[in-house]
Amino acid sequence: MNERATDLTDQQQHHMDVSRKLGRVLAAAHHDHGDVVIGPLYTALGYRIHDQGEPVTTAAVEAALADSGLDPHLANEMTSTLYDSAVRVAHQESQDKLGSTGGSPITCLNGRCFFGPVLTAIPTKMQGDKLFDALVAIADVAEFAQLQRPHSGPPTFDRP
Numbered sequence: 025m026n027e028r029a030t031d032l033t034d035q036q037q038h039h040m041d042v043s044r045k046l047g048r049v050l051a052a053a054h055h056d057h058g059d060v061v062i063g064p065l066y067t068a069l070g071y072r073i074h075d076q077g078e079p080v081t082t083a084a085v086e087a088a089l090a091d092s093g094l095d096p097h098l099a100n101e102m103t104s105t106l107y108d109s110a111v112r113v114a115h116q117e118s119q120d121k122l123g124s125t126g127g128s129p130i131t132c133l134n135g136r137c138f139f140g141p142v143l144t145a146i147p148t149k150m151q152g153d154k155l156f157d158a159l160v161a162i163a164d165v166a167e168f169a170q171l172q173r174p175h176s177g178p179p180t181f182d183r184p
Contacts, residue, residue, distance in 0.1 A: 042080045043128075044111065049085055051107035051114070052098050064092040074179045133163035138170075145180045 032040065046069060053061050068088035078084040086096035101107060118130045118137075126139035147155060162168050 044108075045080065045102040046085070047111040047115075048101045048104060048107045049089070049098055051110040052101040052104075053089070053092075053094055055107065055110065056098070057094070061092060061094060065089065065094060068092045070179075131159060133160055136163040136166070136168075138163070138168075142175065143179065144175050 050062060050065060053065055065088065068091040069085070071091075072078045072084050072088050073080060082099045082102060085099040085102060089096045089098050118128075119125055121132055121137040122130050122139065123137070128139075129141070130137055130139055131141065141155065141159065162171070
C-alpha cells in the first residue's frame with residue numbers, strides 16, 4: 025500500500041488515499057462474494073471515475089456497487105480499517121509475484137508477471153482478444169522485460 029513513502033507530491037498522496045479507499049471496498053466485496061465480483065466492480069468504478077469524471081465519493085462508490093449488483097453499503101468500508109490487512113497482503117503478493125515494485129495493473133500469465141497493460145480506451149472484443157493473445161505470447165518469453173510507448177490524456181471508455 026506504499027504506506028512508507030515519504031517523498032510523495034500532494035497529488036500522488038491524494039491518489040494513494042483514493043486507491044486505499046477503493047482497495048478497502050474491493051477487499052470487502054471480495055470477502056463477501058469472492059473473485060467473481062471484482063471485474064464488474066472494477067469496471068463500474070473505472071467507468072464512473074475515468075469516463076464520467078466523477079470524484080471518488082461515497083455516493084459514486086455506492087452507485088458503482090449498485091451497478092455491479094452489490095450492496096451499496098459496502099461503500100462504508102472506504103473509511104474503515106477492517107480490510108487494510110487484506111489490501112496490504114494483496115498488494116505485497118502482487119509485488120512479490122512481479123519480483124520488483126510496480127504500479128497497477130500487474131498481470132500474471134503462465135507463471136510470469138508484469139506491470140500492465142495500461143490502456144487509454146476500451147478495446148473492441150476483437151482487439152481485446154488480440155491483446156490477450158499478445159500478452160500470453162509475451163509471457164511465454166522468459167527474457168521479455170519491458171515494452172512501452174507514450175500515451176496522452178485520460179482513459180476513455182468510448183468504443184470504436
